[in-house]
Amino acid sequence: MMTRADFVIVLAAVLFTGGLYGMLWSESGAGQTALIQVGHEPPQRVTLDAHRVLTLRGARGDSVLEIQPGRIRFRDSSCNHKFCVLSGWLTGAGASTACLPNQVSIMVTGGPPGYDAINF
Amino acid sequence: MTPSTSDPHARRSPRILTLSASPEDQRVAWLAALAITIHVAESVLPSPLPGVKPGLANLVSVVALLQYGWGTAAWIAVLRVIVGSLLLGTFLSPTFMLSATGTAAALAAMGLASRLPGVGAVGHSVAAAMAHMGGQVMLAYWLFIPHQALLQLLPVLMTAAVIFGFINGIIAATAISRMRS
Numbered sequence: 001m002m003t004r005a006d007f008v009i010v011l012a013a014v015l016f017t018g019g020l021y022g023m024l025w026s027e028s029g030a031g032q033t034a035l036i037q038v039g040h041e042p043p044q045r046v047t048l049d050a051h052r053v054l055t056l057r058g059a060r061g062d063s064v065l066e067i068q069p070g071r072i073r074f075r076d077s078s079c080n081h082k083f084c085v086l087s088g089w090l091t092g093a094g095a096s097t098a099c100l101p102n103q104v105s106i107m108v109t110g111g112p113p114g115y116d117a118i119n120f
Numbered sequence: 121m122t123p124s125t126s127d128p129h130a131r132r133s134p135r136i137l138t139l140s141a142s143p144e145d146q147r148v149a150w151l152a153a154l155a156i157t158i159h160v161a162e163s164v165l166p167s168p169l170p171g172v173k174p175g176l177a178n179l180v181s182v183v184a185l186l187q188y189g190w191g192t193a194a195w196i197a198v199l200r201v202i203v204g205s206l207l208l209g210t211f212l213s214p215t216f217m218l219s220a221t222g223t224a225a226a227l228a229a230m231g232l233a234s235r236l237p238g239v240g241a242v243g244h245s246v247a248a249a250m251a252h253m254g255g256q257v258m259l260a261y262w263l264f265i266p267h268q269a270l271l272q273l274l275p276v277l278m279t280a281a282v283i284f285g286f287i288n289g290i291i292a293a294t295a296i297s298r299m300r301s
């Protein structure tokens with residue numbers, strides 16, 4: 001059913017896929033900056049270099065963001081369900097979360113910003 | 121007198137272009153019809169992730185490649201993508217472009233695999249599935265969703281490609297051994 005060459009190809013395929021996990025899922029692609037948007041104001045860019053805590057005034061109250069080297073999270077926000085807090089630390093480029101009631105959203109950015117998606 | 125279209129002699133000897141279907145043409149037509157049927161049937165299967173599907177239609181190409189050569193397999197795959205998209209209403213849509221790119225990559229991979237000595241159905245199928253997925257994701261990233269998150273999905277998609285490619289390869293190998301016995 002399977003020849004020796006087949007076995008070699010399957011083995012190479014499995015190793016290649018394993019390598020992809022190692023390459024694309026490692027934390028090395030951690031973001032260096034994050035975009036924070038409050039309400040309809042233009043987004044502000046913050047660098048994720050040192051530990052600090054930002055308190056932002058949103059639509060309903062304060063959102064508290066905590067920054068550590070390479071990551072950012074909602075520590076607290078004035079909303080009912082705290083989905084933003086529960087989504088935890090954002091690390092990789094492209095990771096994003098938002099507190100919709102308080103109209104605060106954050107997105108980690110790594111490389112040059114591009115489009116989210118394009119449709120024709 | 122100049123000949124005209126109303127000339128009865130001209131009408132009596134019309135020029136007829138005769139297209140004769142060679143056995144090869146008929147084989148391609150039969151197998152392409154089979155592949156298109158599988159392609160359309162497969163499109164109604166629910167998918168856990170966009171881009172993940174068993175790819176059973178490529179079974180026909182794998183079997184055709186090993187039995188009749190790369191040319192037959194290529195004809196079947198190209199006809200399947202075009203006719204399948206016409207039937208599903210996705211012709212020239214992004215879905216079609218992804219499908220066409222994936223199929224072109226799969227055909228290239230199967231062409232390479234068939235040059236290596238001793239590669240059977242499983243090797244061809246796994247190579248084709250991975251090339252299909254790789255081509256598709258690269259086009260999607262380049263043209264439609266240039267977002268880091270898409271590349272993070274690649275390992276999962278490739279895992280699905282390897283698993284389905286392997287299963288299809290086993291099915292194709294079984295089919296071929298029964299055809300040859």
